[in-house]
Amino acid sequence: MTRKALEQVEALSEQIAATAPDSEALGRLSDESVALIRQAGVMRMLQPAEFGGAAAHPRDFAETVMVVASNCGSAGWVCGVGGVHPWEMALMDPRLQQEVWGENPETWIASPYAPQGIATPVDGGYRLRGRWNFSSGTDHCDWIFLGAVLGDADGAPADPRGTLHVVLPRRDYVVVEDTWDVIGLCGTGSKDIIVEDAFVPDYRTVDAAAMADGGRAAQVGRDETVYRLPFWSMFPLGITAAVIGIAEGALAVHLAYQRERTPMTGTRIIDDPYTMSAISEAAAEIAASRAQLLDGISRLYDLADVGTPITFADRAVTRRNQIRSAWRAVGAVDAIFARSGGNAVRRDNPIQRFWRDAHTGLQHAIHTPGLTYHATALTTMGIEPRPAQRIMI
Structure with a gap:
């Protein structure tokens, strides 16, 4: 049941991709894009069951966001950010949940x-x-x-x-x-x-501190596993999933373009071992980013599912890997964009939009490596990070 939205998004992929130029021109998601997201049920994946949501496994949510973003970066980003809000709303006062969803459970x-x-x-x-x-x-x-x-x-x-x-x-x-x-x-x-x-x-x-470590669920009587996860593991998940999905979209467009391309050298790209090697390396980096992000949240979910406390060290490693997966994926986008020729910069070539979207997504504060990398290194050495080094972990 929780993968229904993923299946719906995959079925609607071409339609979602077709909305991307309009959304970019409007400076917001087009009405058609919003309608498709609603039809697929993406925003309700982490919503509690009593309001018609799926209370889904966060891995399924992340994979769904990736598919949306691989077709339209902006739509994937909105799903990745906005799709986590129902998760936090499930941990708020029931009176507030009723105000937000009582009359319309589709409310964003x-x-x-x-x-x-x-x-x-x-x-x-x-x-x-x-x-x-x-x-x-x-x-x-x-x-x-x-x-x-x-x-x-x-x-x-x-x-x-x-x-x-x-x-x-x-x-x-x-x-x-x-x-x-x-x-x-x-x-x-x-x-x-x-x-x-x-x-x-x-x-x-x-x-805000009550959300940080996953303890809020016990305070409000939630026993579903997904709501026992830490805020700073869940919120970054949707954002980085969007970035990785954008990278996957860039790769797909690049492969389609290079398949028939013959540059001025006269050698077909598919016969150029240097470019083909670079494409494979970039594809492997994007695949590794996907695997690392999904593995991290799945490990935390498994701990919560059996009642094992999620430690600061667990959270720190997950955040470190989440950040690294975003940087790795965007680096791969740079590698394939650099090999897409002059036509890559034309406005009607979607690879330039994926390239711009990927770099913009990397600018989000949750992708800043410094403090998180520092805190994680200290933790793995058995040294307690200072409070200022524990921000967003």
Whole structure:
């Protein structure tokens, strides 16, 4: 059952690919693209069963995102980011879940989680204000997760280390038009969000730290395995799956193009051992990236499934490998793009869009290697990383 969406996406691949130019031109997913994603059920894979979701294995979710992204990078990105939000919503207060999905279980939820707002405690909740960047797919969403730091009585940041995830309905925030003018992932419509002064009741908030280690499920009475996984293992999964899917799309376009290509040297590409070797090496790197990403989340799932605690070391290794898989896949895209000839830069050649999308996806904060690599190396040496080195793990 949980692989139904994957099968649907595979069946709709050509139609999804056909929407990519329109989404790029619009600066958001086209209505047809959104309809296809809804038809396949991608956004409901990690939604709880009581609201019609699949509570799927995260491996199946990642593979589905990869297929979408291999046809349209922007659509895959929105699925990878937005598709994780139902997972976190399943760990929120049941009153909030009912508000979001009670009347329409197809409702999409946006983000971002970066703590770019200030939440000041008041009776019954918080007053929220701020401006956030990069709200992917936000035009198609009716609710949003936002990150915020705690504020003092004057509304100034009180403790940058104390952060919340807060949830707002569309009426309480503004999507700022014309704030997504970019060179890649253009169709994601990752626009800015402004909140002037919104009241957020307590039950629509959660301490970000409570999500980090997978312990939230026990607190809210969830026993499904997928909800016992750590936030910083699940959220990066969808994003990196999109990047790897984009790399797979670039490879497929490249292979189709090189099959019949004869450059000015007069030697057919299929008879050029140097180029063919480079293609095989790039394909192997992309395949390794896929395998490493899926292996990491599957290992964590297996631990959670049998009730074995997921340690910081487990999380760190998974994050390290997830980051490396993204960089490896994009490096492979560079290798094949460099061998695609001058026609690769033409706007009507989809490989240039995959190349731009891949590099833009790599720019996401969760793909920054420094701190995570450092913390993982320390952990494998038996040295406890400092708090600042444990960010996003």
